[in-house]
Amino acid sequence: MLPIELEQYLHAHIPLSKAMAVSVVSVEQSTVVLRAPLAPNINHRETVFGGSASALAILAAWSLLHTRLHAEGIASRLVIQRNTMEYEQPIHGEFTAQSTLEQPASWQQFTRTLARKGKSRIAVVSVLRHDGQVVGRFTGEFVALGATGA
C-alpha cells in the first residue's frame, strides 16, 4: 500500500486523523511512520496534547497490521484490546510515530492462528519522536478476527 493510499484511507474513515492533520511518511512491511504537526494537536501548555500523542501511536500501530494483512491478502477485522503509553518528554512541535511488531518473529504464528481459529492476537510498539529525540513509547495489543470466513 502506498503512503498516499493509506493517508487517504485514514482521512476518509477516521475523521480524527484528518482533524489531527496526520500524514503518512512511509509504509514498509515491518514499519509504518506517521507524522502530525503541533497546531491541531496543541494543549494548554503549547506542547502536544497527550490524547493526540496516544492517537498517533494507535494509528501507526493499527496501520502496520492493516497494511501488512492487506499485502498478504488476509481479510480481517482488527480490534485494539489494551495499550500502555509512556510520555517521556513534552513534545514542542511536529512529531512522528513509528510502529513495529513487539516480536517480529511472531507474525507467522499470528497469521497461522488467525487462519486456523479465526482469531489471533499480536502486540505492536510505536515510538514517538520529535526533532530526532524519542519522546514517548506505546505498546498496544490487537486482536484480529474473522479471517476464516473472509
Added chain:
Amino acid sequence: MLPIELEQYLHAHIPLSKAMAVSVVSVEQSTVVLRAPLAPNINHRETVFGGSASALAILAAWSLLHTRLHAEGIASRLVIQRNTMEYEQPIHGEFTAQSTLEQPASWQQFTRTLARKGKSRIAVVSVLRHDGQVVGRFTGEFVALGATGA
C-alpha cells in the same frame, strides 16, 4: 468551576477536544464527566476510534486534577507521565468518560508533597460508558509541578 467554563477552556486550549465535540456533563470535587458523540470520533468499523476513547479518558482525568487544584487555589502544571487503557467493548455511539482518583484518600498527601517539594504524583482512573454499559477503563499517572513557586 462550572461545566461551561471547563468546556470553553478545553475547546480554546486543546483544539482536539473541539474537533471531538467534547462536552462537559458535570464537574464535582471528586469526579468529572465528559461526553463525546460518535460522528467526529468514528473509525472504519463505524465504532469509536480507540484514539478518541483514550483522548476523552485523558481529558476527563486531567480535568479532575485541574479543576480540583483550581478550586483549592493551587497553581501548578500538570503533566501526564503514563497511562494504561483497556478497550472492553466496541462503542457504537455517544460515550462518556468519568474520572475519579484511583485512591481518593491520597489527595491530601498529593497536595502536601506538591507544596513542600514543588512536585507530586497522583493516579486518576477514567471509566468509559456507552448506553449505560462500561466499555473501557483508563488509568493515568500525572505529575504536578511548580506549586512552590506559584
